[in-house]
Amino acid sequence: MHGPAALQLTSEGRLKHLLTTEGLSKALITELLNTAESFLSSQGQPVKKAPLLRGKTVVNLFFENSTRTRTTFDIAAHRLSADVVTLDIRTSSASKGETLFDTLKNLEAMQADLFVVRHSAGGAPFFIANRVTPNIAVINAGDGTHAHPTQALLDLMTIRKHKGDPANLSVAIVGDVKHSRVARSLIHGLRGMKCPDIRAIGPGTLLPGDLDHLGVRAFHRIDHGLAGVDVIVLLRLQKERMTSALLPSEREFFNLYGMTEDRLKYSRPGAIVMHPGPINRGVEISNEVADGPQAVILDQVTNGIAVRMAVMAMTISTQQDLVS
Amino acid sequence: MHGPAALQLTSEGRLKHLLTTEGLSKALITELLNTAESFLSSQGQPVKKAPLLRGKTVVNLFFENSTRTRTTFDIAAHRLSADVVTLDIRTSSASKGETLFDTLKNLEAMQADLFVVRHSAGGAPFFIANRVTPNIAVINAGDGTHAHPTQALLDLMTIRKHKGDPANLSVAIVGDVKHSRVARSLIHGLRGMKCPDIRAIGPGTLLPGDLDHLGVRAFHRIDHGLAGVDVIVLLRLQKERMTSALLPSEREFFNLYGMTEDRLKYSRPGAIVMHPGPINRGVEISNEVADGPQAVILDQVTNGIAVRMAVMAMTISTQQDLVS
Amino acid sequence: MHGPAALQLTSEGRLKHLLTTEGLSKALITELLNTAESFLSSQGQPVKKAPLLRGKTVVNLFFENSTRTRTTFDIAAHRLSADVVTLDIRTSSASKGETLFDTLKNLEAMQADLFVVRHSAGGAPFFIANRVTPNIAVINAGDGTHAHPTQALLDLMTIRKHKGDPANLSVAIVGDVKHSRVARSLIHGLRGMKCPDIRAIGPGTLLPGDLDHLGVRAFHRIDHGLAGVDVIVLLRLQKERMTSALLPSEREFFNLYGMTEDRLKYSRPGAIVMHPGPINRGVEISNEVADGPQAVILDQVTNGIAVRMAVMAMTISTQQDLVS
Numbered sequence: 001m002h003g004p005a006a007l008q009l010t011s012e013g014r015l016k017h018l019l020t021t022e023g024l025s026k027a028l029i030t031e032l033l034n035t036a037e038s039f040l041s042s043q044g045q046p047v048k049k050a051p052l053l054r055g056k057t058v059v060n061l062f063f064e065n066s067t068r069t070r071t072t073f074d075i076a077a078h079r080l081s082a083d084v085v086t087l088d089i090r091t092s093s094a095s096k097g098e099t100l101f102d103t104l105k106n107l108e109a110m111q112a113d114l115f116v117v118r119h120s121a122g123g124a125p126f127f128i129a130n131r132v133t134p135n136i137a138v139i140n141a142g143d144g145t146h147a148h149p150t151q152a153l154l155d156l157m158t159i160r161k162h163k164g165d166p167a168n169l170s171v172a173i174v175g176d177v178k179h180s181r182v183a184r185s186l187i188h189g190l191r192g193m194k195c196p197d198i199r200a201i202g203p204g205t206l207l208p209g210d211l212d213h214l215g216v217r218a219f220h221r222i223d224h225g226l227a228g229v230d231v232i233v234l235l236r237l238q239k240e241r242m243t244s245a246l247l248p249s250e251r252e253f254f255n256l257y258g259m260t261e262d263r264l265k266y267s268r269p270g271a272i273v274m275h276p277g278p279i280n281r282g283v284e285i286s287n288e289v290a291d292g293p294q295a296v297i298l299d300q301v302t303n304g305i306a307v308r309m310a311v312m313a314m315t316i317s318t319q320q321d322l323v324s
Numbered sequence: 325m326h327g328p329a330a331l332q333l334t335s336e337g338r339l340k341h342l343l344t345t346e347g348l349s350k351a352l353i354t355e356l357l358n359t360a361e362s363f364l365s366s367q368g369q370p371v372k373k374a375p376l377l378r379g380k381t382v383v384n385l386f387f388e389n390s391t392r393t394r395t396t397f398d399i400a401a402h403r404l405s406a407d408v409v410t411l412d413i414r415t416s417s418a419s420k421g422e423t424l425f426d427t428l429k430n431l432e433a434m435q436a437d438l439f440v441v442r443h444s445a446g447g448a449p450f451f452i453a454n455r456v457t458p459n460i461a462v463i464n465a466g467d468g469t470h471a472h473p474t475q476a477l478l479d480l481m482t483i484r485k486h487k488g489d490p491a492n493l494s495v496a497i498v499g500d501v502k503h504s505r506v507a508r509s510l511i512h513g514l515r516g517m518k519c520p521d522i523r524a525i526g527p528g529t530l531l532p533g534d535l536d537h538l539g540v541r542a543f544h545r546i547d548h549g550l551a552g553v554d555v556i557v558l559l560r561l562q563k564e565r566m567t568s569a570l571l572p573s574e575r576e577f578f579n580l581y582g583m584t585e586d587r588l589k590y591s592r593p594g595a596i597v598m599h600p601g602p603i604n605r606g607v608e609i610s611n612e613v614a615d616g617p618q619a620v621i622l623d624q625v626t627n628g629i630a631v632r633m634a635v636m637a638m639t640i641s642t643q644q645d646l647v648s
Numbered sequence: 649m650h651g652p653a654a655l656q657l658t659s660e661g662r663l664k665h666l667l668t669t670e671g672l673s674k675a676l677i678t679e680l681l682n683t684a685e686s687f688l689s690s691q692g693q694p695v696k697k698a699p700l701l702r703g704k705t706v707v708n709l710f711f712e713n714s715t716r717t718r719t720t721f722d723i724a725a726h727r728l729s730a731d732v733v734t735l736d737i738r739t740s741s742a743s744k745g746e747t748l749f750d751t752l753k754n755l756e757a758m759q760a761d762l763f764v765v766r767h768s769a770g771g772a773p774f775f776i777a778n779r780v781t782p783n784i785a786v787i788n789a790g791d792g793t794h795a796h797p798t799q800a801l802l803d804l805m806t807i808r809k810h811k812g813d814p815a816n817l818s819v820a821i822v823g824d825v826k827h828s829r830v831a832r833s834l835i836h837g838l839r840g841m842k843c844p845d846i847r848a849i850g851p852g853t854l855l856p857g858d859l860d861h862l863g864v865r866a867f868h869r870i871d872h873g874l875a876g877v878d879v880i881v882l883l884r885l886q887k888e889r890m891t892s893a894l895l896p897s898e899r900e901f902f903n904l905y906g907m908t909e910d911r912l913k914y915s916r917p918g919a920i921v922m923h924p925g926p927i928n929r930g931v932e933i934s935n936e937v938a939d940g941p942q943a944v945i946l947d948q949v950t951n952g953i954a955v956r957m958a959v960m961a962m963t964i965s966t967q968q969d970l971v972s
Contacts, residue, residue: 278430
């Protein structure tokens with residue numbers, strides 16, 4: 001394997017960082033999802049406390065603010081009994097003129113075991129993974145418009161739980177696919193899982209140009225795009241982008257692409273509706289669908305804890321075996 | 325039982341949330357205080373570590389900033405071995421347009437066990453308790469001018485420790501009773517404990533109109549109000565309100581109502597002086613009284629840790645029994 | 649013993665606070681360094697988890713922002729299994745008009761066991777140590793331009809590990825010695841360890857007037873100052889001071905005092921280069937030296953965790969024995 005994906009795997013193909021879902025094999029994704037499910041109780045809730053990471057130090061390196069994502073990593077780390085240190089990088093040494101490289105070396109010297117990295121620039125977690133010492137794992141918690149691999153894994157976990165093997169499913173992603181790291185990572189994950197039918201639905205301005213290359217079919221009309229799908233993934237409309245004239249108004253978006261009970265009927269009966277959150281009610285989704293029986297949005301959140309526990313446990317385990 | 329108080333009790337009368345002291349029975353308050361005392365060592369200090377909430381996740385939902393109160397809840401939760409997640413709600417998804425309802429549902433999906441809620445709007449913790457799933461406890465850490473029940477319980481604990489059963493005591497509350505959630509919750513708690521003589525002392529503009537209804541006697545002159553009381557509860561003067569012409573100047577307030585050694589003599593010998601903190605020296609209280617032998621203000625703080633441990637332990641225990 | 653140093657010792661000479669390295673005996677510093685080394689594994693890394701402070705509450709009282717130093721104390725406390733509470737004092741009760749004295753008394757009443765104090769005013773940790781109850785330890789994490797004793801101890805630990813007993817070494821400190829609490833505390837620590845040759849190198853405006861009194865020799869030329877030294881300690885150039893015309897420009901400073909491979913040759917072969925961090929590459933130090941074999945800057949960070957664990961463990965142990 002070549003390219004960025006190779007950086008996250010050992011020569012035996014074990015996961016030592018999680019930077020991207022691009023290039024992950026079906027076997028490895030399946031192992032991740034199975035591990036995540038092992039952290040769920042028989043009631044479908046994450047186990048409350050496991051000693052797997054006792055004595056390990058997880059450092060949150062959030063260059064971009066995200067209370068929600070940080071909270072899920074915090075909870076996952078605490079459930080594995082790790083210590084958690086959060087650096088608000090905007091008020092720390094970075095502002096004193098220290099280079100990112102030196103900040104990293106300092107954290108290493110404090111014996112951090114795992115960096116959770118969120119950055120507004122695509123590629124930052126790769127930069128970091130390239131430079132840390134061999135015994136530190138790096139998890140990408142979202143970098144620019146590039147990737148959000150733990151979100152993609154929790155999406156795959158949710159799909160598999162509710163609809164079975166993605167190799168037998170049709171999946172539609174609706175909204176601003178072009179600027180969405182969630183969409184990009186999910187597409188790579190679905191391809192890794194051999195999903196035969198991946199669709200992107202949205203106006204031309206919001207669909208990326210390389211969909212063909214990604215094995216994704218583009219639809220501008222939602223009735224066409226949803227026809228017969230098993231899984232509908234809604235994306236959050238980034239209101240910041242609307243000022244740039246790339247997006248229609250909220251009302252116009254809802255009129256064209258908002259998920260309503262009527263539109264849900266285009267899909268296969270029993271199709272599930274997903275959303276990475278936080279949802280904009282009345283923009284991407286109607287109240288009826290958000291609170292209806294086909295929405296699995298909150299189950300995604302629950303699975304997100306389990307997936308993050310799995311990624312932390314697996315990468316740190318790989319790093320330990322590498323060192324010892 | 326009807327009204328808001330009913331929301332916090334099971335049909336058997338056990339505490340599943342703590343939202344208000346209004347309507348709490350003497351039996352239940354006594355159980356809470358006894359539980360709190362069981363968390364104090366023989367030296368009168370809270371026990372340092374109990375495994376009661378191990379694996380439980382306590383979420384601080386502070387919509388209103390309060391370092392002091394949040395810190396006491398943090399310490400109480402840590403002493404019970406819980407994991408604590410603090411959401412600074414002002415910088416989180418709430419600002420991304422997500423509804424409070426959706427934020428709550430997300431936290432539930434992350435398997436929170438207890439919400440500690442502080443909000444500038446009266447009623448917010450009730451709104452939340454009404455909407456959470458059955459296995460989550462909600463503790464009101466102060467809502468608007470409405471209620472601050474853990475403060476009232478620590479006040480009752482302090483009164484009982486120093487002066488015995490409130491059913492045999494006279495208690496005077498001095499200052500801005502009208503706008504004080506501390507006063508309101510304490511009055512309800514004292515009534516629940518069958519305190520026969522509750523007094524409010526302050527200028528007419530700072531005493532609420534419904535004192536009769538609350539079973540409280542109003543006094544405008546502090547010498548009259550303090551005559552023969554066993555317990556003096558001073559309230560913090562909210563400087564914000566002074567601009568609104570509701571309050572006299574700080575100096576004028578101290579001249580009329582400030583607790584001095586001379587005024588203390590109006591009360592019964594050995595009367596205790598309480599204050600929820602932070603104190604304004606020279607406004608509500610003189611240095612001599614604040615640092616004198618009758619002040620139990622710091623013991624209130626100590627008891628506050630034990631009371632919060634008791635409330636967390638009892639509500640989560642109730643929720644667990646409800647689910648299982 | 650008299651003066652401020654006496655405050656931190658019991659009558660038997662045991663450490664109950666760490667406020668300054670001034671007046672610490674060689675025996676006590678050696679005990680501290682030995683304890684710190686006992687927290688390092690055979691691989692030179694701090695042990696990951698010790699139960700020494702289980703049930704203890706460490707309160708970070710940072711009146712001055714310092715993400716880096718706070719993080720090292722956090723990690724050290726967590727590794728000893730303590731609970732950690734961080735007060736951002738700038739947004740807490742202090743801003744509500746409460747006196748520092750009352751804030752402290754409240755934290756005591758919450759059963760804090762150890763205060764880690766950082767303050768922009770020299771002497772603040774002494775003020776606090778003077779006023780806390782006997783069972784609370786105070787650690788100075790940096791006060792104004794006065795002292796930074798844990799930094800000095802980690803410097804001494806690093807020197808001893810790499811070069812042996814300071815009693816046999818020549819040590820040069822380079823840069824803004826005048827305004828540096830790091831330099832001041834290190835000089836006192838080196839004197840306590842009977843270091844026979846301590847030098848300060850810098851322009852006249854940046855060297856204090858009392859060097860003679862401190863037993864330190866002043867050098868304005870770096871080639872003279874470095875001649876034959878075993879240890880080179882670089883100080884961070886505070887850019888804030890440059891506007892005040894006390895400092896030359898960054899470029900000028902580097903030209904006169906920046907540590908380059910050429911200048912390193914003035915010192916003894918195998919001399920080590922230290923820096924408290926964060927480093928300014930191209931100002932105090934060249935890239936070649938910073939990343940070269942003689943720099944032990946990152947080992948200082950690692951030792952900093954172990955030293956802070958040792959200081960916390962020793963002071964709390966002393967306090968416990970005092971009370972019991």
